[in-house]
Amino acid sequence: MIQVKNLTKAYGPHLAVDNISFRVEEGEIVGFLGPNGAGKSTTMRILTCFMPATSGSATVAGYDVFTQSMEVRRRIGYLPEGNPIYPEMRVREFLNFRGKLRGMGRPEREAAIKRVTDRCWLGEFIDRPIGQLSKGMRQRVGLADALLHDPPVLILDEPTVGLDPTQIRETRKLISDLARRHTIILSSHILPEVEATCQRMIIIAGGKIRASGPISEVRERIKGVSRLIAEIKGPKAEVESAVRKISGVKTVDGAAVEGWNRLRIETDGHDVRENVAEVAAKNNWPLRELRLEVGSLEEYFVQITAEAMAERKRYTAAVA
Amino acid sequence: MAANTLATEGVTARERSSLQGSAPQTSDAASSQGSGGASAMVAMTQRELASLFYSPIAYVVGFIFLVVTGYIFVTDTLEPGSEASMRSLFEWMAYLLVFAVPILTMRSVAEEFSSGAIEMLMTAPVSDGAVILGKFFGTLLFYIALLATTIPHLILMTVYAQPIFSVVLVSYLGMILLGALFISVGLFASSCTRHQLLSAIIAIAILSLLTFGADRLAERGGTLAIRSFGAYVNILGHFSDFAKGILDTGSLIFFVSGTVFFLFLATKVLESRRWR
Numbered sequence: 001m002i003q004v005k006n007l008t009k010a011y012g013p014h015l016a017v018d019n020i021s022f023r024v025e026e027g028e029i030v031g032f033l034g035p036n037g038a039g040k041s042t043t044m045r046i047l048t049c050f051m052p053a054t055s056g057s058a059t060v061a062g063y064d065v066f067t068q069s070m071e072v073r074r075r076i077g078y079l080p081e082g083n084p085i086y087p088e089m090r091v092r093e094f095l096n097f098r099g100k101l102r103g104m105g106r107p108e109r110e111a112a113i114k115r116v117t118d119r120c121w122l123g124e125f126i127d128r129p130i131g132q133l134s135k136g137m138r139q140r141v142g143l144a145d146a147l148l149h150d151p152p153v154l155i156l157d158e159p160t161v162g163l164d165p166t167q168i169r170e171t172r173k174l175i176s177d178l179a180r181r182h183t184i185i186l187s188s189h190i191l192p193e194v195e196a197t198c199q200r201m202i203i204i205a206g207g208k209i210r211a212s213g214p215i216s217e218v219r220e221r222i223k224g225v226s227r228l229i230a231e232i233k234g235p236k237a238e239v240e241s242a243v244r245k246i247s248g249v250k251t252v253d254g255a256a257v258e259g260w261n262r263l264r265i266e267t268d269g270h271d272v273r274e275n276v277a278e279v280a281a282k283n284n285w286p287l288r289e290l291r292l293e294v295g296s297l298e299e300y301f302v303q304i305t306a307e308a309m310a311e312r313k314r315y316t317a318a319v320a
Numbered sequence: 321m322a323a324n325t326l327a328t329e330g331v332t333a334r335e336r337s338s339l340q341g342s343a344p345q346t347s348d349a350a351s352s353q354g355s356g357g358a359s360a361m362v363a364m365t366q367r368e369l370a371s372l373f374y375s376p377i378a379y380v381v382g383f384i385f386l387v388v389t390g391y392i393f394v395t396d397t398l399e400p401g402s403e404a405s406m407r408s409l410f411e412w413m414a415y416l417l418v419f420a421v422p423i424l425t426m427r428s429v430a431e432e433f434s435s436g437a438i439e440m441l442m443t444a445p446v447s448d449g450a451v452i453l454g455k456f457f458g459t460l461l462f463y464i465a466l467l468a469t470t471i472p473h474l475i476l477m478t479v480y481a482q483p484i485f486s487v488v489l490v491s492y493l494g495m496i497l498l499g500a501l502f503i504s505v506g507l508f509a510s511s512c513t514r515h516q517l518l519s520a521i522i523a524i525a526i527l528s529l530l531t532f533g534a535d536r537l538a539e540r541g542g543t544l545a546i547r548s549f550g551a552y553v554n555i556l557g558h559f560s561d562f563a564k565g566i567l568d569t570g571s572l573i574f575f576v577s578g579t580v581f582f583l584f585l586a587t588k589v590l591e592s593r594r595w596r
Contacts, residue, residue, distance in 0.1 A: 048443040073445040084436035088374040100363030101444045
């Protein structure tokens with residue numbers, strides 16, 4: 001449905017998007033994850049035909065975003081970041097205007113407005129000026145606008161930013177409901193958000209794709225960097241060297257806690273809990289804790305983005 | 321495919337053909353939604369007109385317009401012995417419009433940029449030309465509504481004198497053409513910047529050059545060529561024909577082509593801003 005190939009966008013010497021490629025299949029819901037300024041919005045703006053890429057290509061529903069821009073725009077519902085909508089207009093007036101802009105006739109428009117206001121819980125606010133609405137309500141108006149022409153593709157830039165927890169939950173649910181009928185790309189700098197709503201994630205930092213794949217797969221990858229925590233009573237040096245001998249163990253870091261040896265064991269990805277228990281039993285060392293500390297996505301995310309920052313710093317230093 | 325759809329390799333031939341194959345299917349749905357050209361332009365016109373009626377600035381401009389036209393009418397046209405036409409009123413108004421129109425148009429495009437709403441506009445299936453034309457017609461309609469407030473003066477004039485209606489009609493046509501040209505200059509200035517005040521200043525500068533500046537050039541220019549150039553680009557010179565009731569084809573073409581030229585420039589500027 002969406003295909004991006006070697007896309008690059010430069011603002012002067014600064015590369016906002018640096019040679020990224022990805023595909024999104026029909027009906028998929030994909031999350032763009034990355035810190036602020038990572039290139040998420042720029043990518044979305046290129047996909048929605050707001051700005052042209054410096055190089056590379058992108059197609060939406062088989063149409064090129066640059067040469068067949070009108071066809072692409074008809075098929076996309078876009079919620080821009082910050083959701084800028086005319087404050088002086090009333091909700092109905094705004095949606096009516098947007099429907100007319102999209103060339104919808106009056107009956108079609110009325111039906112569409114009814115549908116999206118129901119969907120986005122806007123019914124009672126329909127005759128209120130947008131300027132008087134709260135940020136969350138305005139966000140819903142933006143979402144209603146994106147859904148107005150029932151587009152096959154939805155591109156949502158930070159759809160839940162500025163919402164309160166209840167609204168966030170409602171919006172996430174709405175997005176999950178929509179996923180059945182639309183192909184969706186959404187961006188966020190909040191990880192649980194992507195975890196909760198998306199099937200697949202693309203982690204972007206410094207304009208490059210750092211990691212991508214189904215959520216479960218990315219999580220699996222993170223398990224590789226997980227640690228084992230064990231608390232064993234016994235002579236410190238002996239315990240540590242015995243554990244270190246287990247195959248698959250990379251490093252062992254011991255500390256004394258209330259007379260116990262608290263070991264942080266890093267492995268090459270193997271689960272060595274059984275072996276640790278065996279070693280303890282064989283030496284008659286009491287064992288009171290043995291658990292796998294799964295690295296959180298958060299940690300992984302921080303690690304990836306830190307790498308990107310360092311890389312950018314090196315690059316700027318090299319240029320200067 | 322599902323797990324590795326993010327693969328960075330190129331598309332296979334099969335995928336490409338399936339992508340292209342799916343395109344015509346969906347284009348039927350699109351054509352039922354209209355071309356997006358004319359209806360989008362009408363939508364833009366309505367929205368621009370509505371936003372002018374919402375804007376306090378338009379009311380301020382309207383108020384000043386009414387006060388000044390009323391004052392000029394009473395002190396100048398309504399004096400015994402003066403000409404029974406809209407000429408002196410409209411010639412005064414032309415001066416006023418050099419400043420009033422840029423204030424009407426200054427927010428038009430600039431505000432879309434400063435609020436970020438341009439992003440929603442330019443990602444809808446609307447061409448840049450339709451955006452500019454819609455804004456042009458919306459502002460022109462507002463201007464015509466302002467102009468219509470001089471009709472009571474005309475009625476009052478018929479009570480005391482017999483104005484020649486063909487002359488009056490031509491002078492109104494001149495006012496509309498003048499307004500259209502000024503508005504197109506204003507829209508061009510407004511699409512150049514996101515700052516409303518700057519846009520007003522740019523428009524006033526351009527219009528002053530094409531009126532007062534050109535007038536000065538026509539009078540004081542060094543050579544005949546410079547003087548005749550000054551006389552040609554002087555908007556007020558062309559306008560005074562209309563105000564006198566003379567329908568001159570050359571002046572008509574001047575106004576229409578000038579308007580088209582600045583609307584074209586505005587569209588190109590809007591287009592070019594995507595690249596920045």
